[in-house]
Amino acid sequence: PAAPAMMGNVAVWKPSKTAVYSAGVIMEIFKEAGLPDGVINLVYASGPVAADTVLTHPDFAGIHFTGSTAVFQSIWKTIGENIYKYKSYPRIVGETGGKDFIFADPTAKKRELAIAMLRGAFEYQGQKCSAASRCYVPASIWPEVKEIFGAELATVKMGPVEDFTNFVNAVIDESSFDKLKGFIDRAKEDEDAEVIFGGNCDKSVGYFVEPTVILAKKPDYITMKEELFGPVLTVYVYEDEDMDATLDLVDTTSIYALTGAVWSQSRYNIEKIAKRLENCAGNFYINDKPTGAVVGQQPFGGARGSGTDDKAGSIFNMLRWTAIRTIKENFVPPVDYTYPNFQPDNE
Template sequence: MASVAQHGHPNIPPINNEPMRNYEPGSKDRAGLQKAVDEMIKAGPVEVPCVINGKAVTTGRTNKQLNPSNHASAVAVYQEADAALIGEAIEGALAAKVTWEDMPWVDRAAIFLRAADLIAGKYRYKIMAATMLGQGKNVWQAEIDAAAEICDFFRFGVAQVAELYSQQPAKHAPGVWNKMEYRPLEGFVLAVSPFNFTAIGGNLPGAPALVGNVVIWKPSPMAVLSNYIVYQILEEAGLPAGVIQFTPGPAEEIVKTCTDHRKFASLHFTGSTYVFRQLWKQIVSNIDNYVSYPRIVGETGGKNFHLVHPSANVTMAVHESIRAAFEYQGQKCSALSRLYVPASLWNNGFKDELVKEIKSITLGPVEDFKHFMGPVISKGSFDKSVGFAEAAKKEGGIILAGGKGDDSKGYYVEPTLIQTENPRSTTMVNEIFGPVLTAYVYDDSKPDFWKSICAEVDGCTEYALTGAVFAKDRQAVVEANSYLRNASGMFYVQCKCTGAVVGQQPFGGGRASGTNDKAGSISIFYRFVNQRTTKENMIDIDHFSYPHNA
């Protein structure tokens, strides 16, 4: 490697959360975004290649990413990688690793800071338009994801890695200098990203790459376009060829090729609990083949709750619950799915206000900015969401709002509210990942009602991602915090269970919801480094014996 001048340890620029824009009628931002959306629709499907060692590759196998608002049209036609191409990508990544891990830290950081600035400015409307049309997000959901959160991941990631690298041994014996080195993993990382957040698409390969790893990135087939734009932005920001290999295609073939490889070092995954467990088993079955023990980092499903205390502000709890359950059609890992309300509130205004507000929600194509909800992502999601409403009715549940859908043009499911008398009914236990909310009304007339309902919330499902408590009574908050200690990796008080912000609320949950490695915090970066201690002795010894040997 060429000699590099040493410039000390420069301070990184001040890091703050990316300011979010409102896109109100008549604003410059609204006009700019509307233009980007209209132009993307008019242009038709984008041709998306695989990118191996910095070069676009066509494989002859293609697939389409459909527009869920209008499933007769596609936003992208993309090339699919096969096992042979993945093998080539792995070898190319390992070759690129030699110079990437030796690149001065400040230069790696500069790439990600520049990428964030490109997203915040030059490409803001484009990446939002791709997220809206390809992933079914309305303006606000695209803004908080594809514009703000991905910038936050890249910028705060730089700050957090700078902090990580600064952590050095506190003590040094006389004549000894101790140092800590944070090496990348020995091998390559496989990043498998989901459809529902463009920001996660950027962070899953970005976090390990920032600390010197090389990555095979398999994007979701339902987010290829926005993820490809992220890749192109990283490339424009200076990411060297081969550091991140962009490989859309069939999950099973790509993943198996990677996890069978001797230099497989880590899985960085966001997706379903079932798939994550299968991948874990697959990795374990190969454990004797690997150079080192792979790091498995995963964020999976949720069955998230709002628990309302009799002292709660009804209107606030209603509106926070609607946002948590129905923003982005409930297709967030953190989305509200089960709502616990005391009978004393439910029968005295809570139910009526909740139903009224849900029925006022508008549903339509994302290019029409006025709608609060858009389509679910696919036919499978449509059928699943509508099917859960039908299953609830068969179990005796009452459909208070919604329950139907229309997939004739787009995959539109009405915001659905179910009331159940069974706290362990199907829609209270199983993950749905759609706009279906189930309410259970609990008896708050008994002295120990709060402890009892907290126990039910804690024991209801196998998931433990997010949850919220609404109560003016502070003792109730204290008790819920204790009783529900293991029920969620993210606990909210007087606010909805969605909307974690990088640098403010590190994201992740336990139990079946994942490894709880807290994306958006310094914790995630520990998983992608190998630490090496160096002890340097400054004083020569003149004999091997110790004083007591005399």
């Protein structure tokens, strides 16, 4: 809510039910910093209750939404159905889902790629819309990448957040745990997939999902397509000579276009892949993990099923929350309605 408020608007902030505590802390910081009462109004309500009030109100002027693609589409539909009620046409900004990719070519540095896969997929338990979720690795380098990745993953500690040496903590709630466990259990049974690392889940003392890597035996396996939002990475190994066809798969497999990364030591391939995948990721990384955008340094956002690509953390997003007024002042108003061409020709 800070961006609209900074541009002079009053904002109503409704956090996710799983983020009420952090939202409360942020609100306390805002107030301590001098934010006046009534500028940002933090309300704790269920999504449907808030939507029924906000999206039908004549003064509704815009929404800055972060969440699932399905919910955002529902909000947009509701706005359209209520458009005749509003005093102005609402600004609609959304940052929604992602099925973020890492694509490596045969020249990629193997250890660097393995570390990017581990960090990109498992930091914050993969609970980032930018988290690496699908990875395409050529067959010629996969055995060594797999070995390095497995050795590093074996050193990863999982446990509560109070211990700062734990790299992986619990996922956010039980519904997330159950969803992730369902996909992992399915991959263990499916002929088209194999769990090659991790796969254990335990909610006896917290919703802990072990960092898991699924090897997809076909490129359109379900975990290559659907956003999971957890510590699950799916790898598809392609034949080196099929690189161009695999780039087509990166483009068409998912409805999302949030973040993506290319790993290569060939400048020709980097330029080629970046051009081929220009519509696949609003934030595109070269020889880096597809996460870590910082406000003010790297504006963030994607298109397709990932949102409106208004680039949070940039001037472009800020300008979405302004009403532009043009003013003209005339110091020499005309005293005759006619123009020169109305006068008779003088020969």
